[in-house]
Amino acid sequence: MILAENLTKRYGDKTAVDDISFTVPTGKVTGFLGPNGAGKSTTMRMIVGLDRPTAGSVTVGGHDYRTSRSPLTEVGVLLDAKAVHTGRSARDHLRAMAATHGIPRSRVDEVIELTGIASVARKRAGKFSLGMGQRLGIAAALLGDPQTLILDEPVNGLDPEGVRWVRQFVRRQAAEGRTVLLSSHLMSEMAQTADHVIVLGRGRVLADAALPELVRAWTTSVVTVATPRPAELAQAISGPDIEITTHEPGRLRVTGLPAATIGDIAAEGGIPIHELTPTSGSLEDAYLALTEQSVEYKTKELA
Template sequence: MGRVIVAEGLTKRYGDKTAVSDATFTVQTGKVTGFLGPNGAGKSTTMRMIVGLDAPTAGRVAIDGRPYRSLRSPLTEVGALLDAKAVHTGRSARDHLRVMAATHGIPRRRVDEVIELAGLTSVAGRRAGKFSLGMGQRLGIASALLGDPHTLILDEPVNGLDPEGVRWVRGFVRALAAEGRTVLLSSHLMSEMAQTADHVIVLGRGRVLADASLDQLVRDWTQHAVTIASPRLTELAAALQGAGATVTATTPGAAEVGGLSAAAIGDLAAAHGIPLHALTETTGSLEDAYMALTADAVEYTSKDLS
Protein backbone atom coordinates (compact mmCIF):
# COMPACT_ATOMS: atom_id res chain seq x y z
CA MET A 1 0.00 0.00 0.00
CA GLY A 2 2.77 2.42 0.90
CA ARG A 3 4.72 4.65 -1.45
CA VAL A 4 8.46 5.04 -1.03
CA ILE A 5 9.78 8.62 -1.13
CA VAL A 6 13.21 8.91 -2.73
CA ALA A 7 15.28 12.10 -2.87
CA GLU A 8 18.45 12.20 -4.96
CA GLY A 9 20.84 15.15 -4.79
CA LEU A 10 17.97 17.41 -3.79
CA THR A 11 19.10 21.06 -3.72
CA LYS A 12 17.22 24.32 -3.26
CA ARG A 13 18.76 27.78 -3.47
CA TYR A 14 17.11 31.14 -2.90
CA GLY A 15 19.48 33.67 -4.41
CA ASP A 16 22.82 33.22 -2.67
CA LYS A 17 21.29 31.19 0.19
CA THR A 18 21.28 27.40 -0.04
CA ALA A 19 18.36 26.00 1.94
CA VAL A 20 18.90 22.34 0.98
CA SER A 21 22.16 20.96 -0.37
CA ASP A 22 22.57 17.64 -2.19
CA ALA A 23 20.12 15.79 0.07
CA THR A 24 19.78 12.09 -0.71
CA PHE A 25 17.55 9.83 1.37
CA THR A 26 14.74 7.28 1.23
CA VAL A 27 11.56 7.33 3.30
CA GLN A 28 10.54 3.71 3.60
CA THR A 29 7.08 2.27 3.58
CA GLY A 30 5.69 0.60 6.71
CA LYS A 31 7.70 2.83 9.05
CA VAL A 32 7.32 6.18 10.78
CA THR A 33 10.31 8.23 9.64
CA GLY A 34 11.21 11.14 11.89
CA PHE A 35 12.50 14.24 10.11
CA LEU A 36 14.70 16.23 12.49
CA GLY A 37 16.91 19.27 12.39
CA PRO A 38 17.46 22.69 13.97
CA ASN A 39 15.45 25.71 12.85
CA GLY A 40 16.60 26.69 9.39
CA ALA A 41 17.96 23.21 8.62
CA GLY A 42 15.80 22.86 5.49
CA LYS A 43 13.13 20.42 6.71
CA SER A 44 10.09 22.44 5.62
CA THR A 45 11.71 23.33 2.30
CA THR A 46 12.41 19.66 1.66
CA MET A 47 8.82 18.73 2.48
CA ARG A 48 7.57 21.44 0.14
CA MET A 49 9.73 20.06 -2.65
CA ILE A 50 8.36 16.56 -2.08
CA VAL A 51 4.80 17.78 -2.70
CA GLY A 52 5.72 20.09 -5.57
CA LEU A 53 5.20 23.43 -3.82
CA ASP A 54 8.84 24.36 -4.40
CA ALA A 55 10.83 23.30 -7.47
CA PRO A 56 14.33 21.92 -6.76
CA THR A 57 17.27 23.92 -8.05
CA ALA A 58 18.95 20.58 -8.67
CA GLY A 59 18.28 16.92 -8.02
CA ARG A 60 14.93 15.19 -7.89
CA VAL A 61 12.41 13.72 -5.49
CA ALA A 62 9.80 11.12 -6.36
CA ILE A 63 6.99 9.23 -4.69
CA ASP A 64 6.87 5.63 -5.88
CA GLY A 65 9.04 6.66 -8.82
CA ARG A 66 6.92 9.63 -9.88
CA PRO A 67 7.08 13.35 -9.08
CA TYR A 68 4.13 14.61 -7.05
CA ARG A 69 2.85 16.79 -9.88
CA SER A 70 2.28 13.71 -12.04
CA LEU A 71 -0.01 11.98 -9.52
CA ARG A 72 -3.51 11.63 -10.93
CA SER A 73 -5.29 11.88 -7.59
CA PRO A 74 -2.92 13.59 -5.14
CA LEU A 75 -5.23 13.64 -2.10
CA THR A 76 -5.79 9.90 -2.27
CA GLU A 77 -2.07 9.16 -2.68
CA VAL A 78 -0.32 11.75 -0.49
CA GLY A 79 -1.78 13.56 2.51
CA ALA A 80 0.23 16.57 3.68
CA LEU A 81 0.12 18.96 6.60
CA LEU A 82 2.67 21.70 5.95
CA ASP A 83 0.86 24.80 7.22
CA ALA A 84 -2.15 24.40 9.48
CA LYS A 85 -3.07 28.06 8.83
CA ALA A 86 -3.54 27.47 5.11
CA VAL A 87 -7.34 27.51 5.33
CA HIS A 88 -10.06 30.01 4.42
CA THR A 89 -10.68 31.63 7.79
CA GLY A 90 -14.29 32.43 6.95
CA ARG A 91 -15.22 28.81 6.21
CA SER A 92 -16.26 26.28 8.80
CA ALA A 93 -14.10 23.23 9.32
CA ARG A 94 -16.73 21.06 7.63
CA ASP A 95 -17.02 23.38 4.61
CA HIS A 96 -13.24 23.57 4.27
CA LEU A 97 -13.07 19.77 4.08
CA ARG A 98 -16.08 19.56 1.74
CA VAL A 99 -14.42 21.95 -0.71
CA MET A 100 -11.26 19.82 -0.67
CA ALA A 101 -13.31 16.63 -1.09
CA ALA A 102 -15.16 18.05 -4.10
CA THR A 103 -11.88 18.49 -6.01
CA HIS A 104 -11.31 14.72 -5.94
CA GLY A 105 -14.84 13.37 -5.90
CA ILE A 106 -14.46 12.22 -2.31
CA PRO A 107 -17.89 11.45 -0.76
CA ARG A 108 -19.26 13.65 2.02
CA ARG A 109 -19.37 10.73 4.42
CA ARG A 110 -15.55 10.72 4.35
CA VAL A 111 -15.60 14.37 5.50
CA ASP A 112 -17.69 13.33 8.50
CA GLU A 113 -15.35 10.41 9.17
CA VAL A 114 -12.19 12.53 9.35
CA ILE A 115 -13.97 15.19 11.42
CA GLU A 116 -14.77 12.53 14.00
CA LEU A 117 -11.34 10.92 13.68
CA ALA A 118 -9.57 14.22 14.36
CA GLY A 119 -11.79 15.10 17.32
CA LEU A 120 -13.50 18.06 15.59
CA THR A 121 -17.14 16.98 15.82
CA SER A 122 -18.11 19.61 18.40
CA VAL A 123 -16.52 22.47 16.42
CA ALA A 124 -17.13 21.31 12.83
CA GLY A 125 -19.56 24.17 12.18
CA ARG A 126 -17.27 26.85 13.61
CA ARG A 127 -15.28 29.15 11.35
CA ALA A 128 -11.67 28.03 11.05
CA GLY A 129 -10.48 31.57 11.76
CA LYS A 130 -11.77 31.21 15.33
CA PHE A 131 -9.83 28.01 15.99
CA SER A 132 -7.12 27.72 18.62
CA LEU A 133 -3.68 26.55 17.53
CA GLY A 134 -4.50 23.00 18.60
CA MET A 135 -7.85 22.92 16.79
CA GLY A 136 -6.16 24.31 13.69
CA GLN A 137 -3.64 21.48 13.84
CA ARG A 138 -6.46 18.93 14.12
CA LEU A 139 -8.14 20.44 11.05
CA GLY A 140 -4.85 20.24 9.17
CA ILE A 141 -4.48 16.59 10.13
CA ALA A 142 -8.09 15.92 9.06
CA SER A 143 -7.29 17.53 5.70
CA ALA A 144 -4.23 15.30 5.26
CA LEU A 145 -6.31 12.21 6.03
CA LEU A 146 -9.25 13.16 3.81
CA GLY A 147 -8.29 11.04 0.80
CA ASP A 148 -7.24 8.02 2.93
CA PRO A 149 -3.76 8.43 1.40
CA HIS A 150 -0.97 5.87 1.06
CA THR A 151 1.62 8.43 2.19
CA LEU A 152 1.48 11.04 4.95
CA ILE A 153 3.83 14.03 5.20
CA LEU A 154 3.29 15.95 8.44
CA ASP A 155 5.29 19.03 9.44
CA GLU A 156 5.11 19.59 13.22
CA PRO A 157 1.65 17.97 13.57
CA VAL A 158 1.67 17.99 17.40
CA ASN A 159 2.47 21.69 17.67
CA GLY A 160 -0.17 23.23 19.95
CA LEU A 161 -1.89 19.96 20.81
CA ASP A 162 -2.70 18.99 24.38
CA PRO A 163 -1.28 15.72 25.81
CA GLU A 164 -4.32 13.76 24.66
CA GLY A 165 -3.90 15.10 21.13
CA VAL A 166 -0.17 14.36 21.10
CA ARG A 167 -0.83 10.81 22.24
CA TRP A 168 -3.53 10.41 19.58
CA VAL A 169 -1.18 11.54 16.78
CA ARG A 170 1.50 9.15 18.02
CA GLY A 171 -0.80 6.15 18.08
CA PHE A 172 -2.48 7.05 14.81
CA VAL A 173 0.66 7.46 12.71
CA ARG A 174 2.11 4.27 14.13
CA ALA A 175 -1.09 2.43 13.23
CA LEU A 176 -0.94 3.81 9.68
CA ALA A 177 2.67 2.68 9.30
CA ALA A 178 1.69 -0.77 10.60
CA GLU A 179 -0.84 -0.95 7.77
CA GLY A 180 2.02 -0.55 5.30
CA ARG A 181 1.74 3.17 4.66
CA THR A 182 4.60 5.65 4.46
CA VAL A 183 4.81 8.33 7.16
CA LEU A 184 7.26 11.26 7.21
CA LEU A 185 6.91 13.26 10.40
CA SER A 186 8.84 16.30 11.63
CA SER A 187 8.90 17.50 15.23
CA HIS A 188 11.09 19.38 17.66
CA LEU A 189 9.85 17.23 20.56
CA MET A 190 12.62 14.67 20.94
CA SER A 191 10.91 12.70 23.70
CA GLU A 192 7.82 12.35 21.53
CA MET A 193 9.81 11.41 18.44
CA ALA A 194 11.64 8.76 20.46
CA GLN A 195 8.28 7.10 21.15
CA THR A 196 6.96 7.48 17.61
CA ALA A 197 9.67 7.04 14.97
CA ASP A 198 11.24 3.83 13.69
CA HIS A 199 13.74 5.57 11.43
CA VAL A 200 15.30 9.05 11.60
CA ILE A 201 16.62 11.48 9.00
CA VAL A 202 18.53 14.46 10.43
CA LEU A 203 19.22 17.65 8.48
CA GLY A 204 21.70 20.34 9.44
CA ARG A 205 22.36 23.47 7.40
CA GLY A 206 20.54 21.85 4.49
CA ARG A 207 22.59 18.66 4.45
CA VAL A 208 21.70 15.13 5.54
CA LEU A 209 23.65 14.44 8.73
CA ALA A 210 22.15 11.03 9.46
CA ASP A 211 19.78 8.52 7.88
CA ALA A 212 19.43 5.53 10.21
CA SER A 213 17.13 3.57 12.44
CA LEU A 214 16.38 5.34 15.70
CA ASP A 215 18.19 2.66 17.72
CA GLN A 216 21.28 2.83 15.50
CA LEU A 217 21.40 6.62 15.72
CA VAL A 218 21.31 6.51 19.52
CA ARG A 219 23.99 3.80 19.65
CA ASP A 220 26.30 5.70 17.30
CA TRP A 221 25.96 9.14 18.85
CA THR A 222 25.63 8.61 22.61
CA GLN A 223 27.75 7.20 25.38
CA HIS A 224 27.17 3.60 26.39
CA ALA A 225 28.00 2.60 29.95
CA VAL A 226 27.37 -0.18 32.45
CA THR A 227 27.12 0.48 36.18
CA ILE A 228 28.12 -2.32 38.54
CA ALA A 229 28.13 -2.86 42.29
CA SER A 230 29.90 -5.66 44.11
CA PRO A 231 31.25 -6.36 47.61
CA ARG A 232 34.45 -7.48 45.88
CA LEU A 233 34.72 -4.54 43.52
CA THR A 234 38.53 -4.27 43.56
CA GLU A 235 38.89 -7.88 42.49
CA LEU A 236 36.19 -7.53 39.83
CA ALA A 237 37.72 -4.30 38.50
CA ALA A 238 41.07 -6.02 38.02
CA ALA A 239 39.42 -8.86 36.09
CA LEU A 240 37.49 -6.40 33.92
CA GLN A 241 40.60 -4.35 33.16
CA GLY A 242 42.38 -7.57 32.23
CA ALA A 243 39.61 -8.13 29.68
CA GLY A 244 40.20 -4.69 28.16
CA ALA A 245 37.46 -2.73 29.94
CA THR A 246 37.77 0.65 31.58
CA VAL A 247 36.56 0.87 35.18
CA THR A 248 35.81 4.16 36.96
CA ALA A 249 34.82 4.10 40.62
CA THR A 250 31.72 6.18 41.36
CA THR A 251 30.66 5.41 44.94
CA PRO A 252 31.98 2.90 47.49
CA GLY A 253 31.39 -0.56 46.07
CA ALA A 254 30.18 0.74 42.70
CA ALA A 255 31.78 1.66 39.38
CA GLU A 256 31.07 2.52 35.77
CA VAL A 257 32.43 0.18 33.13
CA GLY A 258 33.15 0.94 29.50
CA GLY A 259 34.17 -1.34 26.68
CA LEU A 260 32.17 -4.42 27.66
CA SER A 261 28.47 -5.24 27.48
CA ALA A 262 26.42 -6.03 30.58
CA ALA A 263 26.20 -9.67 29.45
CA ALA A 264 30.00 -9.94 29.11
CA ILE A 265 30.52 -8.36 32.54
CA GLY A 266 28.02 -10.76 34.11
CA ASP A 267 29.70 -13.76 32.50
CA LEU A 268 33.15 -12.63 33.64
CA ALA A 269 31.96 -12.06 37.23
CA ALA A 270 30.36 -15.51 37.26
CA ALA A 271 33.53 -17.14 35.90
CA HIS A 272 35.50 -15.62 38.78
CA GLY A 273 32.84 -16.43 41.36
CA ILE A 274 32.41 -12.73 42.21
CA PRO A 275 28.92 -11.69 43.35
CA LEU A 276 27.20 -8.78 41.61
CA HIS A 277 24.76 -6.64 43.55
CA ALA A 278 23.94 -4.39 40.59
CA LEU A 279 24.44 -4.58 36.84
CA THR A 280 22.75 -1.76 34.91
CA GLU A 281 23.28 -0.98 31.23
CA THR A 282 22.55 2.59 30.12
CA THR A 283 22.52 4.38 26.78
CA GLY A 284 21.83 7.96 25.88
CA SER A 285 18.54 9.29 24.56
CA LEU A 286 17.48 10.45 21.12
CA GLU A 287 17.85 14.00 22.44
CA ASP A 288 21.46 13.28 23.44
CA ALA A 289 22.19 11.83 20.01
CA TYR A 290 20.48 14.73 18.25
CA MET A 291 22.39 17.36 20.24
CA ALA A 292 25.71 15.65 19.54
CA LEU A 293 24.93 15.24 15.85
CA THR A 294 23.76 18.81 15.26
CA ALA A 295 26.20 20.62 17.55
CA ASP A 296 27.95 22.27 14.60
CA ALA A 297 24.78 22.78 12.54
CA VAL A 298 22.71 25.01 14.84
CA GLU A 299 22.10 28.42 13.32
CA TYR A 300 20.92 30.06 16.54
CA THR A 301 22.22 29.15 19.99
CA SER A 302 21.06 30.16 23.46
CA LYS A 303 23.36 31.55 26.12
CA ASP A 304 24.14 29.15 28.96
CA LEU A 305 23.11 30.85 32.22
CA SER A 306 24.40 28.10 34.53
Protein backbone atom coordinates in the same frame (compact mmCIF):
# COMPACT_ATOMS: atom_id res chain seq x y z
CA MET B 1 7.60 5.83 -1.84
CA ILE B 2 9.31 9.22 -1.84
CA LEU B 3 12.58 9.41 -3.77
CA ALA B 4 14.88 12.43 -3.64
CA GLU B 5 17.91 12.51 -5.92
CA ASN B 6 20.61 15.20 -5.61
CA LEU B 7 17.99 17.63 -4.36
CA THR B 8 19.26 21.19 -4.01
CA LYS B 9 17.58 24.49 -3.18
CA ARG B 10 19.29 27.88 -3.12
CA TYR B 11 17.86 31.25 -2.19
CA GLY B 12 20.30 33.77 -3.65
CA ASP B 13 23.68 32.99 -2.10
CA LYS B 14 22.18 30.81 0.66
CA THR B 15 21.98 27.05 0.11
CA ALA B 16 19.06 25.70 2.14
CA VAL B 17 19.27 22.14 0.81
CA ASP B 18 22.59 20.88 -0.51
CA ASP B 19 22.59 17.93 -2.93
CA ILE B 20 20.68 15.46 -0.76
CA SER B 21 19.43 12.01 -1.77
CA PHE B 22 17.20 9.72 0.25
CA THR B 23 14.32 7.26 0.01
CA VAL B 24 11.22 7.18 2.20
CA PRO B 25 9.92 3.60 1.85
CA THR B 26 6.38 2.33 2.07
CA GLY B 27 5.30 0.38 5.12
CA LYS B 28 7.44 2.32 7.59
CA VAL B 29 7.27 5.53 9.60
CA THR B 30 10.28 7.60 8.59
CA GLY B 31 11.31 10.29 11.05
CA PHE B 32 12.66 13.50 9.52
CA LEU B 33 14.90 15.28 12.02
CA GLY B 34 17.25 18.22 12.17
CA PRO B 35 17.91 21.50 13.99
CA ASN B 36 16.13 24.71 13.07
CA GLY B 37 17.47 25.86 9.72
CA ALA B 38 18.56 22.35 8.68
CA GLY B 39 16.42 22.37 5.54
CA LYS B 40 13.60 20.04 6.60
CA SER B 41 10.72 22.41 5.80
CA THR B 42 12.26 23.40 2.48
CA THR B 43 12.68 19.74 1.56
CA MET B 44 9.07 18.93 2.42
CA ARG B 45 7.89 21.93 0.41
CA MET B 46 9.85 20.69 -2.59
CA ILE B 47 8.35 17.23 -2.25
CA VAL B 48 4.84 18.65 -2.69
CA GLY B 49 5.74 21.26 -5.29
CA LEU B 50 5.48 24.39 -3.15
CA ASP B 51 9.14 25.16 -3.84
CA ARG B 52 10.93 24.35 -7.08
CA PRO B 53 14.34 22.64 -6.72
CA THR B 54 17.38 24.53 -7.94
CA ALA B 55 18.79 21.17 -8.97
CA GLY B 56 17.93 17.50 -8.60
CA SER B 57 14.49 15.94 -8.38
CA VAL B 58 11.99 14.41 -5.99
CA THR B 59 9.12 12.05 -6.82
CA VAL B 60 6.18 10.63 -4.86
CA GLY B 61 4.89 7.27 -6.01
CA GLY B 62 7.16 7.43 -9.05
CA HIS B 63 6.18 10.82 -10.42
CA ASP B 64 6.46 14.56 -9.75
CA TYR B 65 3.72 15.54 -7.30
CA ARG B 66 2.93 18.63 -9.37
CA THR B 67 1.73 16.42 -12.24
CA SER B 68 -0.81 14.59 -10.07
CA ARG B 69 -4.42 14.87 -11.25
CA SER B 70 -5.77 14.05 -7.80
CA PRO B 71 -3.20 15.24 -5.25
CA LEU B 72 -5.39 14.87 -2.14
CA THR B 73 -5.91 11.16 -2.83
CA GLU B 74 -2.20 10.58 -3.38
CA VAL B 75 -0.50 12.67 -0.69
CA GLY B 76 -1.86 14.02 2.58
CA VAL B 77 0.14 17.01 3.78
CA LEU B 78 0.33 18.97 7.02
CA LEU B 79 2.95 21.70 6.76
CA ASP B 80 1.15 24.62 8.40
CA ALA B 81 -1.95 24.01 10.51
CA LYS B 82 -2.78 27.73 10.32
CA ALA B 83 -3.23 27.59 6.54
CA VAL B 84 -7.02 27.73 6.74
CA HIS B 85 -9.70 30.32 6.02
CA THR B 86 -10.18 31.65 9.55
CA GLY B 87 -13.77 32.70 8.87
CA ARG B 88 -14.91 29.22 7.86
CA SER B 89 -15.97 26.49 10.19
CA ALA B 90 -13.86 23.36 10.35
CA ARG B 91 -16.54 21.40 8.50
CA ASP B 92 -16.88 24.02 5.75
CA HIS B 93 -13.10 24.17 5.35
CA LEU B 94 -12.97 20.40 4.82
CA ARG B 95 -16.03 20.42 2.55
CA ALA B 96 -14.42 23.08 0.34
CA MET B 97 -11.30 20.96 0.02
CA ALA B 98 -13.36 17.84 -0.67
CA ALA B 99 -15.31 19.59 -3.44
CA THR B 100 -12.10 20.19 -5.42
CA HIS B 101 -11.59 16.41 -5.74
CA GLY B 102 -15.15 15.12 -5.80
CA ILE B 103 -14.72 13.62 -2.33
CA PRO B 104 -18.12 12.87 -0.75
CA ARG B 105 -19.33 14.74 2.32
CA SER B 106 -19.50 11.46 4.17
CA ARG B 107 -15.69 11.37 4.09
CA VAL B 108 -15.59 14.84 5.66
CA ASP B 109 -17.69 13.52 8.52
CA GLU B 110 -15.39 10.49 8.83
CA VAL B 111 -12.20 12.51 9.26
CA ILE B 112 -13.93 14.90 11.67
CA GLU B 113 -14.83 11.95 13.89
CA LEU B 114 -11.44 10.31 13.38
CA THR B 115 -9.50 13.36 14.55
CA GLY B 116 -11.77 14.19 17.48
CA ILE B 117 -13.04 17.59 16.35
CA ALA B 118 -16.77 16.75 16.06
CA SER B 119 -17.67 18.97 19.01
CA VAL B 120 -16.09 22.05 17.38
CA ALA B 121 -16.73 21.23 13.72
CA ARG B 122 -19.21 24.11 13.34
CA LYS B 123 -16.93 26.67 14.96
CA ARG B 124 -14.76 29.06 13.00
CA ALA B 125 -11.26 27.72 12.49
CA GLY B 126 -9.82 31.10 13.43
CA LYS B 127 -11.04 30.56 16.99
CA PHE B 128 -9.34 27.18 17.38
CA SER B 129 -6.66 26.52 19.96
CA LEU B 130 -3.26 25.35 18.75
CA GLY B 131 -4.12 21.72 19.44
CA MET B 132 -7.50 21.88 17.70
CA GLY B 133 -5.87 23.60 14.74
CA GLN B 134 -3.44 20.71 14.51
CA ARG B 135 -6.29 18.20 14.55
CA LEU B 136 -8.02 20.10 11.74
CA GLY B 137 -4.78 20.08 9.75
CA ILE B 138 -4.46 16.33 10.22
CA ALA B 139 -8.10 15.89 9.17
CA ALA B 140 -7.35 17.81 5.96
CA ALA B 141 -4.32 15.61 5.30
CA LEU B 142 -6.45 12.48 5.69
CA LEU B 143 -9.36 13.72 3.59
CA GLY B 144 -8.46 11.89 0.38
CA ASP B 145 -7.40 8.65 2.15
CA PRO B 146 -3.93 9.11 0.59
CA GLN B 147 -1.19 6.53 0.13
CA THR B 148 1.46 8.97 1.36
CA LEU B 149 1.40 11.15 4.48
CA ILE B 150 3.79 14.06 5.08
CA LEU B 151 3.28 15.57 8.52
CA ASP B 152 5.37 18.42 9.91
CA GLU B 153 5.21 18.65 13.72
CA PRO B 154 1.76 17.02 13.90
CA VAL B 155 1.75 16.71 17.71
CA ASN B 156 2.57 20.36 18.32
CA GLY B 157 0.06 21.69 20.84
CA LEU B 158 -1.71 18.36 21.38
CA ASP B 159 -2.50 17.00 24.82
CA PRO B 160 -1.11 13.56 25.86
CA GLU B 161 -4.18 11.75 24.51
CA GLY B 162 -3.78 13.48 21.16
CA VAL B 163 -0.05 12.75 21.03
CA ARG B 164 -0.68 9.06 21.66
CA TRP B 165 -3.43 9.01 19.05
CA VAL B 166 -1.11 10.47 16.39
CA ARG B 167 1.58 7.93 17.29
CA GLN B 168 -0.77 4.99 17.03
CA PHE B 169 -2.45 6.33 13.91
CA VAL B 170 0.69 6.88 11.84
CA ARG B 171 2.06 3.48 12.82
CA ARG B 172 -1.21 1.89 11.72
CA GLN B 173 -1.05 3.78 8.43
CA ALA B 174 2.45 2.48 7.79
CA ALA B 175 1.41 -1.06 8.74
CA GLU B 176 -1.28 -0.86 6.06
CA GLY B 177 1.42 -0.20 3.45
CA ARG B 178 1.38 3.57 3.27
CA THR B 179 4.38 5.88 3.13
CA VAL B 180 4.73 8.12 6.20
CA LEU B 181 7.22 10.98 6.56
CA LEU B 182 7.02 12.54 10.02
CA SER B 183 8.94 15.59 11.19
CA SER B 184 9.22 16.47 14.88
CA HIS B 185 11.54 18.00 17.46
CA LEU B 186 10.21 15.69 20.18
CA MET B 187 12.89 13.01 20.36
CA SER B 188 11.13 10.91 22.98
CA GLU B 189 8.00 10.74 20.84
CA MET B 190 9.94 10.04 17.66
CA ALA B 191 11.76 7.20 19.42
CA GLN B 192 8.39 5.53 20.04
CA THR B 193 7.02 6.19 16.56
CA ALA B 194 9.67 5.99 13.83
CA ASP B 195 11.12 2.87 12.25
CA HIS B 196 13.68 4.73 10.15
CA VAL B 197 15.31 8.14 10.63
CA ILE B 198 16.74 10.74 8.26
CA VAL B 199 18.71 13.53 9.95
CA LEU B 200 19.55 16.79 8.19
CA GLY B 201 22.10 19.38 9.27
CA ARG B 202 22.88 22.60 7.41
CA GLY B 203 21.11 21.30 4.34
CA ARG B 204 22.90 17.95 4.13
CA VAL B 205 22.01 14.40 5.13
CA LEU B 206 23.88 13.53 8.33
CA ALA B 207 22.30 10.11 8.81
CA ASP B 208 19.87 7.81 7.03
CA ALA B 209 19.35 4.58 8.96
CA ALA B 210 17.00 2.35 10.91
CA LEU B 211 16.39 3.94 14.31
CA PRO B 212 18.07 1.19 16.39
CA GLU B 213 21.14 1.25 14.12
CA LEU B 214 21.41 5.02 14.44
CA VAL B 215 21.27 4.88 18.23
CA ARG B 216 23.88 2.10 18.42
CA ALA B 217 26.24 3.95 16.08
CA TRP B 218 26.09 7.32 17.84
CA THR B 219 25.73 6.47 21.53
CA THR B 220 27.61 4.54 24.16
CA SER B 221 26.03 2.05 26.55
CA VAL B 222 26.75 2.61 30.24
CA VAL B 223 26.57 0.03 33.02
CA THR B 224 25.90 1.18 36.57
CA VAL B 225 27.42 -1.13 39.20
CA ALA B 226 26.85 -1.01 42.96
CA THR B 227 29.31 -2.95 45.12
CA PRO B 228 30.78 -2.62 48.62
CA ARG B 229 34.24 -3.15 47.05
CA PRO B 230 34.32 -0.65 44.17
CA ALA B 231 38.10 -0.16 44.06
CA GLU B 232 38.69 -3.90 43.81
CA LEU B 233 36.09 -4.32 41.07
CA ALA B 234 37.43 -1.32 39.14
CA GLN B 235 40.89 -2.86 39.14
CA ALA B 236 39.54 -6.24 38.03
CA ILE B 237 37.59 -4.90 35.02
CA SER B 238 39.97 -2.15 33.90
CA GLY B 239 41.51 -2.40 30.46
CA PRO B 240 41.95 -0.67 27.08
CA ASP B 241 38.93 1.34 25.87
CA ILE B 242 37.15 0.82 29.21
CA GLU B 243 36.13 3.94 31.12
CA ILE B 244 35.26 3.73 34.81
CA THR B 245 33.94 6.67 36.81
CA THR B 246 32.62 7.05 40.35
CA HIS B 247 29.77 9.45 41.09
CA GLU B 248 28.97 8.32 44.60
CA PRO B 249 30.46 5.89 47.14
CA GLY B 250 30.04 2.24 46.20
CA ARG B 251 28.78 2.94 42.66
CA LEU B 252 30.67 2.75 39.39
CA ARG B 253 29.67 3.79 35.87
CA VAL B 254 31.36 1.61 33.27
CA THR B 255 31.53 2.14 29.50
CA GLY B 256 33.14 -0.24 27.04
CA LEU B 257 32.19 -3.46 28.83
CA PRO B 258 28.84 -5.32 28.78
CA ALA B 259 26.98 -6.00 32.01
CA ALA B 260 27.31 -9.78 31.63
CA THR B 261 31.10 -9.56 31.44
CA ILE B 262 31.26 -7.31 34.50
CA GLY B 263 29.09 -9.77 36.40
CA ASP B 264 31.27 -12.73 35.38
CA ILE B 265 34.48 -10.99 36.42
CA ALA B 266 32.96 -10.00 39.78
CA ALA B 267 31.79 -13.58 40.38
CA GLU B 268 35.23 -15.01 39.58
CA GLY B 269 36.82 -12.60 42.06
CA GLY B 270 34.22 -13.18 44.75
CA ILE B 271 33.20 -9.52 44.65
CA PRO B 272 29.58 -8.98 45.72
CA ILE B 273 27.34 -7.03 43.33
CA HIS B 274 24.27 -5.21 44.64
CA GLU B 275 23.26 -3.66 41.33
CA LEU B 276 24.16 -4.23 37.68
CA THR B 277 22.11 -1.96 35.40
CA PRO B 278 22.90 -1.47 31.72
CA THR B 279 21.62 1.75 30.14
CA SER B 280 21.54 2.14 26.37
CA GLY B 281 21.82 5.46 24.62
CA SER B 282 18.68 7.23 23.45
CA LEU B 283 17.61 8.76 20.15
CA GLU B 284 18.05 12.17 21.77
CA ASP B 285 21.67 11.31 22.67
CA ALA B 286 22.35 10.12 19.12
CA TYR B 287 20.66 13.18 17.60
CA LEU B 288 22.64 15.62 19.74
CA ALA B 289 25.91 13.86 18.90
CA LEU B 290 25.07 13.90 15.18
CA THR B 291 24.00 17.53 15.00
CA GLU B 292 26.50 19.05 17.44
CA GLN B 293 28.34 20.88 14.66
CA SER B 294 25.21 21.65 12.64
CA VAL B 295 23.20 23.73 15.10
CA GLU B 296 22.63 27.19 13.65
CA TYR B 297 21.22 28.73 16.83
CA LYS B 298 23.18 27.40 19.81
CA THR B 299 22.37 28.39 23.37
CA LYS B 300 24.89 28.81 26.16
CA GLU B 301 25.03 25.94 28.63
CA LEU B 302 24.01 26.77 32.20
CA ALA B 303 26.68 26.52 34.85
